[in-house]
Amino acid sequence: MKEDITEILSPELCAIKIFEISGAKFDPDIAAGLWPRILQHKWLMSEKLGRDVGLRVACIDFIENMEQASEEYLAYKQRDILNEMGAQTIGKGIWDTISDSQPPKQLVQKKIILPLTEKALSKKHGVIPPKAIIFFGPPGTGKTHFAKATAAALSWWFIEIAPSMLMVDGTEKIGANLHKIMEKARNLEDAVIFIDEFEEIAGSRDDASRIDKSITNEFLKQVPLLKNQGNNILLICATNYIRQLDAALLRPGRFDCVIPVGGLNEDERKTILEHYLSKLNTGEIDLGRIIEMTSRFTPADMEYLFQQVAQFAFERELVTKQDYRVTTDTIFEIMPKIRPSLTDEIIVEFEKDSITYSRA
Template sequence: MTTWRIRDFQPNDLDGFLRLWEQYVAQVDVPVYALNEVIASTRADTAVVAVIGDEIAGVTVARAAHDQAWIVFFAVHEKWRRRGISRAMLGAIEQRLASHGISRVAILVPDGIEHVASLTRAGFADQRHLRYFERTIPIRQEEILLLKELGGRMLGRDRWDAIGGMTTEKALLERRLVLPLGDPTTAEQFGVVPPRAIVLFGPPGTGKTTFAKAVASRLEWPFIEVFPSRLAASPRGLAGELREAFEKIDGLDHAVVFIDEVEEIASRRGGEPPSPTQAVTNELLKVIPDFREKPGRLLICATNFIRALDPAFLRHGRFDYVIPIGLPDSEARRAIWLTFIPEAAQDHLDLDVLVRATEGFSPADIEYAARSASQAAFERAVANGHENHTGAVGPELEDYLTAASQTRATVSPDVAREFEDDITRLIGQNVLVLFDRRGVSPRL
């Protein structure tokens, strides 16, 4: 699998830039900006490059003007297109501009440029009468320092698409979760109240954190993870730190707040003497209604042990949906495997065999097996003079099957049955469990 990275433009990148410029001007009659203007901007303004090995695969250059920036050059070498490089460069330069107080990014595209679709995928709007593309940076300058203080960040915009498989489930979540939050005005016109808080539950390693990050990425909202263990180390105590963290989050226009292993701070209360976490459970139950009153917010709590949660935690009015995250189905396992198998090895592998052999594996199990297979194949290739016995480049099916057979599944059959029992029990308690109409729980 070809890998690339994004970094700031450096003086020795000029030759690679000029090769891209020649390819660029061959497509257009008159460039929007002259060559000398663009070169000057690579030195004085903001510029990033996409690098593959020693090759410059793409360049993006932007010039700031008041609170708006103009992209004066944007190109990806034709042989490296449709690999996500365009969106990655646009996202990287947007982050650099946001830190300087820029709130809008625009680009003028001359006729003849073929890869303008990457601009619309990156969120730029096409002003058709002008061929003018503009995008509003989703975070204000004053929010950046607050986000940093909270330990939050803006995630790349491709995480939602990167989740393999579960086409039906993702469509359901898009309708119920993403659309109302992303377009609250239209939702209000139809009487739809956007969700404010959800619970993800399921066995360990099934992708709950991945899903939470994917939702933040899809909404283009800041992602903030609240770690109970870090809060507990504060001299103010866990309850005080939790309250202060949510007060700071109020300073953001939008936010996805994620609490993993929420059972640590929302366990069942009671007993004599009271549990040490009872005060923080009480505080969390107070925080959630206040959090729900403000638009542009989504609280995502995740747990491996939903049975351990205090019953008051899941009462109506606190969480809009409880979403089961189970083991990946065959479609999802195939997509996950393809994420880790090098492109050169994919054509000579029987993926159906590999998918069947890893039934019951979590995404984390598949990643572990894939990396183990790659390491074993790499060591063998080096020992054999960089050739497999079949002459193929990269790991072989036998490497993956061997690694899978040596990988212990994270989720045992007993845990999988408990997960299904939890779904049935929650439905019986009239908890709004979100899954598709076929009765299949969302699987990541």
């Protein structure tokens, strides 16, 4: 809005101006609240008509259609924000790529999706739908995947706040940008706001530089603001390093759930392996053996394995000009080239963290 002259107008002046223009009388305090909305309305009318609409016309139109005008402005503003923040819709299919037995899936279903979709029943029993959650676990275990799947299951927008969005104006401005972005995000409806590498912006203030501290402080202010909003917004933060988060953030009252996303059992690996196998040109496959051999694989490792297998098969057929079918042997030929991400040490540390930090 170009014409932001609200700051220099006292409530009394707002009331006088509105009275002069439209003949409508308002209490100075109410007039002061209406004045910026009249300016917004002027902007929106001009935008729609493709020409500058005068203040008089906008003011009269606003007063006549006050309720509709603010609704329209909100809807318009929302579309603007969604565009600007790169909101995506995620197809429902993503939810089915996760095995029902995966503990985070059950938790997300019970503690997040159902309370948000069964609002009346939640209210009846005093269940408070979540506003902010954390996923933690080793890299590649599916935290981002879960955040997207949650948005898909809710049929909400998915908006990722990348660290680069916060750093556009340099490191000094990260806190200020976080403030601006969260302020915008709070106006949205039906949106999952996802912050990856959360430890980067909400690291412990004990061992952080001055800049980091201001970002963490800003974040500590933003979470309660979000929780006080009545709209459908879910903040999901993900981190590989839960221990690095500031302790104040992890206290109850800030995040509703802190959910571990770890390694996969046989059944969970089966679902993912079947998903990736279904995209290949396969011959005979001993799924049981592949499941056995991938115990230390994360979903990201499996994805990488199957990309390599696909490329191998593709090249083979290019050379031989004969239908090439991927078999168990093909997969075992490629597998040694991929180092599984999960080691004993990582698993032990993750289990400790799960005991210390999980909260649902």
